[in-house]
Structure formats: C-alpha cells, structure tokens
Amino acid sequence: MIEEVNRKKWMAIYAFLIMDVAQILFVSVLYVGIMIFLVLDFDITNFNPLISVSLFFAISIMQIAMLYITATQMLRQEDLIKLYPGYDEKTEWRSRYSRDEIVNWTQDLAKQSKVKINKIFLMNSPLPNAFTFNLPLFGSVVVVHSNTLEVLNEDEVKAIITHELGHIANRDSAVQIAVRMPSFFIDLIYLYIYILLGVGVASAIFLVGDFGLAGIRLVVLGGFFFLSRILATISQLFMKKASRSAELMSDYHAASVLGYQATINALIRLGQRVEAITVLVDEIRWLESLNPERAGKIAYAELMRMITHFPLDGIDEANARLVAPGVFLSTRLRHMREVYGIQLTDDQIQTAVDAAVPGLQKKRDETKPVSETTKDLQVVDWRKVDYDEDRRLSDEELVDLLKKLRENPKKMLFDSEAGANLLILDHPDFRRRVLFIAEEFGL
Structure with a gap:
C-alpha cells in the first residue's frame, strides 16, 4: 500500500502542476482593457511567451526571497531555543529530557533515515507539534515543540522526530516549495484582473x-471571480491530497x-492532547462571550497564556x-x-475564582450539556480499550482498537475531527493514520 500512497502523492502533484499550467495559459491569452466593452477579451495574437516566462521567473524570485525572509524571522523567534549546533548554557532548561538527549536522538535517527540534519531547535509552546524544512543555505532544520516532550515518552518522541526526518528523506519541503510557485504567480495575475474589472x-x-x-461588467467580474476560484480550489485540493499522502509516508x-506501537501511541496521544486543547479553547471563548462589552475575539497571545496554565x-x-x-478567571x-x-x-x-466557578459551570451545563451518547455515535474512544489504564496501548489493546475502528467505518478517533471535511485538510485524520500503519504492518 505504501507504493500506492506514493503513486497517489505524485499523481496529485502532477495534476496540481497541470492545473496551474492550464491557468497560466488561460490568463496569458486574456486581453484586459477598460475601453473593451466587457473589459476582458481573448486574443491569442497578443500572447507573448517571453513576457509571460519573464514575469513568472521574476515573481518566483520574489517568492523565494520572501520565503528566506520568513525562515530567517522564524528562526529568530524568542520562543525558539537553539540546540544544535551550539547551545547557550545560560538558557533556562525546563524539559523533562536533556538537550543532549534530544540532539543525540535526532542525529542517531537521522543516520538511520539516511539524511543529514544541520540545525535542531526546541520551541517553547503549550501546543504539541514538530516540523521541518529544508532550504539551500539553511540546510535541514528540525523544530520540536516543548509540549511534545511533555506529552510523549522517549520512544514516542523519537517516533515524532523520525516522522519529520521522513519528510526530509522524501524531499517534501523542496517539492512543496517548487509546486507552490506557479500558484502564487497565478493568484497575482488574478488579483490584477479583479482590480481592472473593478x-x-x-x-x-x-x-x-x-x-x-x-x-454587465459586474456580471463579468462575478463570473470571472467564480471561475478563477473554482480552478484555484481544484488545484489546492490536489495539493492537499499530496500533503496527506506525504504525511502517511512519513508515518x-x-x-x-x-x-508501529510507539508510532501509533505517539499519534493517539498527540491527537488526544489536541482534543483537550480544542475543548479548553472552546470553553474559554464561551466564557469570553459572556462579557457584553467585549470588543472582539480573545487575543491569541492571551489565549496561549491561558493554555499554558492547563497541565502541559x-x-x-x-x-x-x-x-x-x-x-x-485566574x-x-x-x-x-x-x-x-x-x-x-x-x-x-x-478564593474569588473558587467562588465563581460553580455558577459558571452550571450556566455552561444549561447552555451546552455534554452528551456521551452523541459522542459515542461519532467517536471510537481509544481509552475504552486501554484496559490497564496506563494511557498507552499494548499490542493486545491495539488489536481491539483496530477491530472497533474497522467495525465502525464512519467513526473518528477524536470528536474534533467528527464532521470535518477531510478533503480540505492537509493532514489525514488520526483514524486514517492509525489504520494505515496497522495495514502496512499486518495488524
């Protein structure tokens, strides 16, 4: 099945590029002018491939420059701690794992993955995540969020790091950058045409x-906008599909x-952490909505500060x-x-918070009662097969989870994924990821 996933990944990438080339040809033969009755017209005689190619490369160079600027700014964030090469001994270290452990794990796993890592960072964040990118001059960079180290044990952390190394081995960063250049070019051309039509x-x-x-011109503007968005959406759906396939290959x-056991447990625990954070954020936003004088949504920085006070x-x-x-409240x-x-x-x-909490909880229960029955209809709860309640699944417990997932093909692993449009996600749902690994290893 891994060969099939790889084939689908590249087919989606090729389809994405074909759609982009078709859109480039489409906008290249358009003739735009305010003095034209409909503003838009098709004129192949005015098509100059040299101008189109020159404009494409000019915009691509600008996009590459912006990419490097963004990468530079990201690596200068205050929350980012450089682990390798070099390390500031004065930097306060709070992780349960030492800096040397994380670096050694990453380097050893990189050798097993047959890739080279140039830089390793830890990002202080209450959200579990890890990511990587590979750019000329920067090299291969691995970033692990601190919360990932809080939620997972050693083998699970290694599994997540190896997942990111899989992206490097599969050259996913380079492919993503290369295929997105035409889209950026097309979006700029579309924007130019929207403005002229307006x-x-x-x-x-x-x-x-x-x-x-x-x-009449307004109808033309609406029609062109609708058509261009359909073409752009189809292109993005192909790219999302390629991204989902890339995630499965890294898994x-x-x-x-x-x-497989460490990898599946890592995915389940990360998914469960995301589930808990999603519920926490929903509750915080509801509490904020009780204030009739609120100016808008709660600020992202304040939201992150509150999440930090939830057990990591x-x-x-x-x-x-x-x-x-x-x-x-606190x-x-x-x-x-x-x-x-x-x-x-x-x-x-x-004392003030303790006095206020019961009333708020009662009001919340009246507003949004929690229904376990409804949840059971949407989700296969992995904790129900965690018989020893150690919050990790053994081989025997995994077999029972897989049986429940296969018997309930419409149920997700987590409530936050139930009802989501999976076609627009750039990551496969956790159910799909767990079943994919299980099928590949004959579970």
Missing part, C-alpha cells in the same frame, strides 16, 4: 454614466524505524472542560494585577 465597473458608472454597462517511515501533559478533554473557568486576574497594580494575593485570587 475599475471597469467604476468607470462605467462615474465616467460614462451607463449603469447597464456597469451591470510509515517512523513506524519502520521505531516500530493534560490529555483529558473532560478535565479541560472542568478547569476552563478557573484557568480563564489568568485574567493575575494579568490585571501585573498591568494595573491591583493589590490581590494569589490566595485572594484563588
């Missing part, structure tokens, strides 16, 4: 005073090096729902103390 509508109204002509790479190894969504009011009160100098001790804050 100017054509405005000129018909304000210069000519012909509202009938303005209406297979991790399972081949570290074993917490993977229980029921507990996330329970502690959300306390996290929300974070807000401490922030007001720091900013405005309000005289509140930690004990006073805790």
